[in-house]
Amino acid sequence: MKLLRYGAPGREKPGLLDSSGAIRDLSGVIGDIAGEALLPESLARLAKLDPATLPIVPAGERIGPCVGRIGKFICIGLNYADHAAESNLPVPSEPVVFNKWLSAVVGPNDDVRIPRGSKKTDWEVELGVVIGKGGAYIDEADALSHVAGYCVINDVSEREYQIERGGTWDKGKGCDTFGPIGPWLVTADEVPDPHKLPLWLEVDGKRYQNGNTSTMIFKVGEIVSYLSRFMSLQPGDVISTGTPPGVGMGQKPEAVYLRAGQTMRLGIEGLGEQQQRTVDA
Incomplete structure (x- = not known):
């Protein structure tokens, strides 16, 4: 399934993308694409629905972040060896963990605001992992069963704030609008191998990033298991x-x-595309 949220910011409704590309309204079935709706048993019930029985959402609705009421927005840094090299940083021996503040979350096609005084706002196309079944001290062998699905994320970053201003990376990563998520949450059953996904990003039509998740240093199961040692x-x-x-x-x-x-403009094969315009904050 391709699950999504549509409507005005802060008032998004749950939806489902049908096989023809039309959005179907799920608000008569669930309250939001959030929390318990992402548990395996909840997703199984949604999968049994006939999309043709759901109301069609008129074209032109804004697409919001594909997950609502996010509890934690956790990021992994330097997880591709060639990106570490271009950053002049060593390949990490353990995952580099930082956070984006929840006020960074926006829809996949919303404007990205460049902070006042910023000179080094940057882009990063990334595979997003959404937790379904929670837990702590999750075994790596079982970790993928805790994943509800996958999505596209643009980890927008202000490099001066991140690297040159002291302290942790977080203040350069969590500025407002620095976390576009979506368009869809593609459930894990439709992504048999999250480590075989081409991903790319363009600015004004010029392609800058053209990679594949096969070259990730720490794979999804390892990341989920690792994080669960430090937080539920x-x-x-x-x-x-x-x-x-x-x-x-x-x-x-x-x-x-x-x-x-x-x-x-950025995307991941099978997970959809985003497009953001940059504006001054």
Whole structure:
């Protein structure tokens, strides 16, 4: 299934994308694509629905973040060896963990606001993992059974704030609008191998990132198990798993950063596409 949320910011309704590409309204079945609705038994009930019996949503509705009421937005850094190299950083021996604040979450096609005074706002296409069944101290062999599904994430980053201003990475990662999520939450049964997915990103039509999740250092099961040693994971938690090379910071002979008035377009095979316009905050 391809689950989604549509409507005005803060008032999104749950939906389902049918085989023809039409959005079907799920609000008569569940309250939101969130929390207990992401448990395995809840997704199994949704899978039994005949989409043709659900109301069609008129075309043109805004698509919101594909997960509601997110509890934690956890990110993994430097998870592709060639991205670590372009960042002039060593390949990590354990996953690099940081957070995005929940105020960063926006829809897949919403504007991205460049912070006031920013000179180094950057892009990162990433595979998103959404937790279904929660838990702590999850065995790696069982970890994928805790995944409700996958989505596209743009881990927008302000490099000066992240790297040059001291402290942790978080303040350069969690600015408002720096976490576009969606368009769809594609349930795990439709993604038999999350480590065989091409992913890409373009700015103003120029392709900068063109990678594949097969080159991730730490795989999805390992990441879920690792994180669960340090925190319990709950339904609806979102994990962003790192980016392949091609970010603006790594461009040669000199870095390239975003400015207002540009368009980012990005996607992952089978998981959909995003498109954001950059604006001044």
